Every structure is written in structure tokens, then in C-alpha cells.
Amino acid sequence: MAINILIFHPLTARAESDTPTGENRFRLQAGLELPGTLYAEDMEQPDSGGSGEAPLPASKEPFGEKPDIVLSNILQLSLTEVIQTTIQNNITIAVQEYNSRIQRQNIINNEAAFDPSVNMELRAQDDTLPIASAFANPPISETEQQRWKLGLNQRLKFGTEYELFYEGIRDTTNSLFAGLNPQFSTRFEVNMTQPLLKNFGRDVNETNIYIARNNLSISQYDFKSQVIDIITDAENVYWDLVFSQEDLKVKQQSVQRARDLEQRVKAQVEVGTMAPLEILQAQSEVASREESVINAEKLIQDNEDNLKNILNIAFDSEKGTKNIQPLDAPQYDPEAKINLDHAIGEALLNRPDYLSKKKELDSRNIQVEFNKNQVYPTLDLVASYGLNGITGDAQAVSLGGAPRVSQFGGDFGRGFGRAGSADFDSWSAGLVFSYPLGNRAAESQLTSAKLEVAKLLLDIKDLEKTIIIEVREAVRKLETDIKRVQAARVARRLAEETLSAELKKFEVGLSTSFQVLEFQTDLAEEQSKELLAIIDFNKSRINLRRVIATTLDHHKIQLAAEQNP
Numbered sequence: 001m002a003i004n005i006l007i008f009h010p011l012t013a014r015a016e017s018d019t020p021t022g023e024n025r026f027r028l029q030a031g032l033e034l035p036g037t038l039y040a041e042d043m044e045q046p047d048s049g050g051s052g053e054a055p056l057p058a059s060k061e062p063f064g065e066k067p068d069i070v071l072s073n074i075l076q077l078s079l080t081e082v083i084q085t086t087i088q089n090n091i092t093i094a095v096q097e098y099n100s101r102i103q104r105q106n107i108i109n110n111e112a113a114f115d116p117s118v119n120m121e122l123r124a125q126d127d128t129l130p131i132a133s134a135f136a137n138p139p140i141s142e143t144e145q146q147r148w149k150l151g152l153n154q155r156l157k158f159g160t161e162y163e164l165f166y167e168g169i170r171d172t173t174n175s176l177f178a179g180l181n182p183q184f185s186t187r188f189e190v191n192m193t194q195p196l197l198k199n200f201g202r203d204v205n206e207t208n209i210y211i212a213r214n215n216l217s218i219s220q221y222d223f224k225s226q227v228i229d230i231i232t233d234a235e236n237v238y239w240d241l242v243f244s245q246e247d248l249k250v251k252q253q254s255v256q257r258a259r260d261l262e263q264r265v266k267a268q269v270e271v272g273t274m275a276p277l278e279i280l281q282a283q284s285e286v287a288s289r290e291e292s293v294i295n296a297e298k299l300i301q302d303n304e305d306n307l308k309n310i311l312n313i314a315f316d317s318e319k320g321t322k323n324i325q326p327l328d329a330p331q332y333d334p335e336a337k338i339n340l341d342h343a344i345g346e347a348l349l350n351r352p353d354y355l356s357k358k359k360e361l362d363s364r365n366i367q368v369e370f371n372k373n374q375v376y377p378t379l380d381l382v383a384s385y386g387l388n389g390i391t392g393d394a395q396a397v398s399l400g401g402a403p404r405v406s407q408f409g410g411d412f413g414r415g416f417g418r419a420g421s422a423d424f425d426s427w428s429a430g431l432v433f434s435y436p437l438g439n440r441a442a443e444s445q446l447t448s449a450k451l452e453v454a455k456l457l458l459d460i461k462d463l464e465k466t467i468i469i470e471v472r473e474a475v476r477k478l479e480t481d482i483k484r485v486q487a488a489r490v491a492r493r494l495a496e497e498t499l500s501a502e503l504k505k506f507e508v509g510l511s512t513s514f515q516v517l518e519f520q521t522d523l524a525e526e527q528s529k530e531l532l533a534i535i536d537f538n539k540s541r542i543n544l545r546r547v548i549a550t551t552l553d554h555h556k557i558q559l560a561a562e563q564n565p
Contacts (some may be wrong), residue, residue, distance in 0.1 A: 075322040078239055082311065083555055086234045089312035094231060096223040103216040110208040114460040116154035117207040119165070123147040142174040157202045159195040167413075177399075179406035180392030186415040189386035194518040195375040207370040221356035224559060228352070228551045234310050235542045241303040242326045243535040245529050248296040254524035258517065262286055264506075265513050278513045285517045290522075330538040334482045343548055344471050350549035354504055357460045364453045371446040377435035385427045389419030467547070481537040488530035495523040 087093060089221075125145040151165030169185040199205065262282035268274040304324045305315070313320050347353060394409025408418070418424060436442075499519040505511040545551045552558070 026387045039178075053248050054146055057270060057508065058560045073322055074325045075319055076327050077238075078327040079198035079235065080555075081327075082234050082238050082307070083231055083557075086230060087557070089228070090230055090310070091312060092226055093223075096219075096226050098214065100219045100223055100345070100548050101413075103219045107209065107212040107216060110212045112156055113208070114157055114205075116152055117130075119149070119151040119153065121147070121149040128335075137176050138174060141429070143262050144172045146170045153204075154378070159199045159201065159205050161193045163189075163191040175396055179388070179397055180409060181395050183390065183392035184415045185413055186419045187382060188419055191384040192382070195383045196380070196381055197372060197379045199378075201373070203366075204370055207366055210366050211363045214359050214366075216341055217359045218356045220559070221352035223358065224552070225352040225548075226556070227559075228546055228549060229472075230555075231551055232306075232542055232546045232556065236302060236539055237310055238328075239330060239538050241300065241307055241329075241334055242297045242330060243323060243531055244296065244303050245326070246531050248293065248300060250524055250527045250531065251289065251292045251296050254520060255286060255293055255536075257520045258282060258286040258289050261513060261516055261520070274513075277352055281517065323356075330534050332485055332534050334485075334533060334537075338475050338478065338544075340472065340475055343475060343544070344468055346547040346550065347467050347471050348464065351547075352549060354460075354463055354467060357396070357456070357463055361453065361456050361460060364449065364456055368446070368449045368453060371449045375439060375442045377433065380432045380512075381429075382432055383429040386420040386425060387422055388424040388425075388426065389415040391415035391418065419515050435540045470547040474540065476545045478540040478544055480538070481533060481540045483529070484533040485537055487535040490525065490527040492523070492530045494527040495519070499523050 001038070002374045021225045064107045123146070125143075125147075127141070127143045127145075129141045129143075131139050131141050147169050149167045151163060153161070153163040155161045166189075166220055167185075170182055173183040173187070175181075184525070187481070194200075203210075211457070262279065265274060265282050269276055269279055278445045307316065307324060308320055315321075390408050391410040391412060391414040392406075392408070396403035396405050398404070408414075499516075502511050502516050506516050542551075545554050
């Protein structure tokens with residue numbers, strides 16, 4: 001369902017990197033031999049800030065290149081593909097779309113209060129009654145009546161209520177004094193009620209529509225917030241998987257260094273230049289580092305499961321049984337110094353949770369205005385106007401003198417003609433007033449609505465402070481990670497140089513295997529720290545986009561335009 005409410009532009013929606021070519025592609029090692037850590041040429045170093053230190057030599061980026069060969073048991077995914085699949089398959093997004101559709105139906109439901117209604121009524125009645133009058137002829141009255149009514153009524157948005165109807169009646173009787181038998185009565189009537197105080201005005205009568213529209217906007221803001229959070233989670237898990245895979249390479253390389261040193265120590269023990277104890281130290285370190293590799297492999301599997309879960313990939317499906325291989329490498333391209341005030345302003349302009357609160361405040365204010373109107377007394381103008389007609393079979397009636405015949409005899413159509421002539425009309429008009437003594441219910445509801453507004457204003461103010469803190473922390477974290485990457489690069493280069501120097505001393509007998517192993521461990525730790533610092537830099541950029549709500553713009557994702565329900 002989510003694909004119906006999102007427009008994704010895969011050709012332009014590149015995430016941290018563009019199409020994985022050139023520097024961003026790996027050479028496949030195929031697992032036939034232990035891969036060494038591959039490095040691409042270092043990017044241009046950021047300005048040192050005028051520290052006066054000489055620039056460091058070019059470093060190597062601690063991320064390998066992407067594989068050009070696709071293995072059958074490997075599921076290759078770019079960050080763009082992960083985001084697109086997440087949007088298409090995520091259940092939370094689909095559920096939230098239903099919420100928006102429900103709110104659109106609520107708007108229709110409230111607008112339907114002003115739809116006109118057609119009414120039709122059909123009745124038949126038969127009465128047989130004794131008559132007490134001594135002059136009754138016959139003494140038992142037998143009457144039949146058929147009644148039909150067709151009407152149209154509607155409530156207008158200014159509060160006006162009207163009813164327009166036609167009513168026809170056919171009466172037959174056994175009375176000898178009935179001038180028309182059967183008799184047909186025709187009536188056209190219009191009734192109107194117009195509130196003059198309470199419930200007067202379009203805004204008052206459309207209160208529920210306004211609130212329903214605001215609820216739809218709130219639902220859409222909630223939907224946008226859900227999409228941002230889900231995309232953010234997908235990105236973070238993707239980079240966690242990248243880190244765990246690259247960190248495994250570091251740990252595998254560390255194991256290989258320890259094994260190489262073990263072989264060197266064995267050779268020197270065999271020729272008698274080292275004590276056998278040195279072999280035990282090297283073997284112990286190899287075992288310890290192999291344990292680190294096992295833990296790193298477990299972490300990769302955990303991150304793969306997390307990513308498959310976000311992508312809604314069943315673990316027992318064809319894709320679910322494959323290992324995931326990310327195609328994007330994290331980028332370290334620190335931007336110009338972030339303007340904190342601009343970031344805060346952008347967050348307050350874009351954050352869906354903040355906009356949702358403001359829309360809720362608008363609904364609360366609408367409710368206050370409605371409750372103000374409900375405090376007024378009821379004063380309604382009521383009026384009606386009717387046209388009457390009558391016809392039937394004229395019967396001669398005699399009361400002891402010459403028989404007389406009704407002048408309103410005729411066929412059924414004559415009744416319509418007489419009603420349409422307006423010679424037989426009726427009307428009424430008046431005012432209806434009502435006011436509950438004390439009016440406590442309306443006053444209490446108004447006070448409650450005002451208190452809700454005051455409470456919501458405090459909530460909005462508190463949310464503003466929270467947003468400002470989140471933006472400040474996100475900016476600070478990003479700036480810190482930039483410095484971390486720079487420091488980690490220096491530490492890693494120095495660890496490489498230190499290890500290289502220690503190996504030279506070891507070859508000439510000026511160092512021990514214990515010291516070499518210590519420096520190898522230091523280098524592995526610094527390599528992992530550099531990897532983590534670059535990953536954290538990318539995740540900090542993701543978090544900054546989240547807190548200022550620019551995630552969708554960054555990935556060229558648009559919420560679909562509002563459609564008719």
C-alpha cells in the first residue's frame with residue numbers, strides 16, 4: 001500500500017554515494033585467500049584550523065572496493081535500493097496510510113451532515129366507529145384514508161434548516177353528509193428554521209469539518225514522521241552492517257599478522273635465537289584474535305537480520321537465506337561549518353511532530369470559538385408557508401331542504417390546480433427562545449476548551465525546546481565526528497609506522513614478540529576506530545537530517561499529492 005502514497009525517484013535518489021563505480025567499487029576476493037585491508041587514495045585533508053602543524057602524508061581510506069562479480073548466495077544492495085525496498089515493503093508505512101485514508105473518510109462523514117435528504121411516507125388507515133349523535137346517519141361511521149408524502153429537507157452551512165414537502169390525502173366515508181366522497185386533499189408546504197444567536201454562522205456549523213481536515217493533516221504529518229524514522233533506521237542498520245563487515249577484515253588481518261609472527265618466532269626458536277616461551281605468547285595471541293573474528297562474524301549476522309527485518313524479507317525466503325553485501329561505501333566529505341541558527345529554523349519549519357502540534361492547536365482554537373457560540377441563548381426564527389387544494393366526487397347533500405352539491409368537486413388534477421392558484425394558502429412566523437438558567441454546561445465546556453489550548457501551548461513550547469536541544473546535539477555530534485575521523489587517521493598512521501619500526505627492531509633482535517604483538521593489537525584497534533569514526537560521521541549526518549526533517553528531500557522522496565478519497 002505504501003507505494004501508492006510515496007513517489008520515489010530512484011534515478012536521482014542517491015544516498016551517501018552515487019552509482020558504485022570507480023573508487024566505490026570493490027574487487028572480489030572470493031574468499032580463496034585472506035584479504036588484506038584494501039585502501040583507496042585518501043581524500044583531500046580538511047584544514048587543520050591553523051594549528052601550525054605540517055600536513056600529514058596522504059592516508060589510505062579503510063574501506064575496500066565493491067565486488068564486480070555477483071555470487072549466487074550473495075544479495076547485493078545499494079543504500080538507495082534499501083530505502084526504496086523499505087518504503088515499498090514496510091508494514092508500519094502501510095498501516096499509517098490506512099490511518100490517512102480513514103481520516104479522509106471522516107471529512108466526508110462530517111460534510112455529509114449538509115447533504116439534502118429525500119423523505120417519502122405512505123400510510124393507510126381504516127376506522128369503524130360508533131357515533132353517539134342521534135342525528136348520525138348512519139349511526140356507525142366507516143372511514144378509510146390513504147396518505148402519501150414526499151419531501152426534501154436540508155441543513156445549510158449557515159445553520160438554516162428547511163423542509164419542502166408535498167402531501168396528498170384520499171378520504172372515503174359512509175356518511176351521507178360528506179360533500180366530496182372520495183375526497184382528495186393536496187398540500188405543498190415549506191418550513192424554515194434560522195438560528196439567530198446559538199448555532200448561527202458558517203464557521204460554527206462547519207466546526208467538525210475544519211477539525212476533521214486538521215486531523216487529516218495531523219495524520220499526514222504522523223505518516224511523514226514515520227517514514228523519516230523508518231528510513232533513518234534503515235540507513236543506520238545499513239552502515240552498521242558495512243562497519244561490521246569491514247571490521248571483520250581488520251580482525252582477520254590482525255589474525256594473519258599474529259600467525260606470520262608465530263611462524264617467524266618458530267623459525268628463530270628452531271635456530272636457537274629465541275626461547276620457546278615466545279612461541280606460546282604468539283599462539284595465545286592468535287587464539288585470542290580468532291575469538292574476535294568469531295564475535296565479528298556473529299555481529300555481521302545480527303546486522304544482516306536487522307536489515308532483512310526492516311526490508312520485510314522473510315528469513316526462509318530465497319532472499320532471506322542469502323548474505324547481504326552492501327554496495328555503497330561510507331563517505332567522509334565534511335561540509336562547510338553548519339549554521340546552527342539556520343538548522344534550528346529549518347527544524348521548526350519542517351519537523352512533522354512540531355507542525356502536527358500546531359495543527360492540533362488550530363483545532364483547539366476552532367473548538368474554543370464553537371464553545372463561545374454555544375454559550376449564547378437559543379433564538380430561532382421559524383416560518384412556514386403552505387398551498388392547499390381539494391377535489392373529489394361531489395355528492396348531493398340534503399339537510400331537510402333542497403339538495404346541495406360542493407363546488408370543489410372535480411378530478412384528481414383539479415386539486416393541484418387549486419393549490420397552485422395560491423387562493424388557498426396558509427403561513428406562520430415567529431421566534432423561539434430558549435436559555436438554560438445558569439448555563440453551566442456551556443460555560444464549563446468553554447472553560448475546558450480554553451484550558452486545553454493553554455495546556456497545548458505549553459506542550460508546543462516544550463517541544464520547541466526539545467527540538468532545539470536535538471539540533472544542537474546533532475550538530476555538535478557531527479562536528480565531533482569530523483574531528484574524530486581526523487584524529488583516528490593520525491593515530492592509525494602512527495600505529496602503522498610504529499609497528500613497522502618495531503618489526504625492523506624484531507628482525508635484528510632488539511625487540512620481543514610480546515612487544516610486536518602489542519603494537520599489532522594497537523594497529524588493529526586504531527584501524528577499527530577509524531572505521532567506526534567514519535561510520536559514525538555518516539550516521540551523524542543521517543541523524544542531523546532526521547532532527548531537521550530533511551531526510552525525504554535528501555533522498556528525493558515526495559509524499560504523494562493529496563488525492564480524492
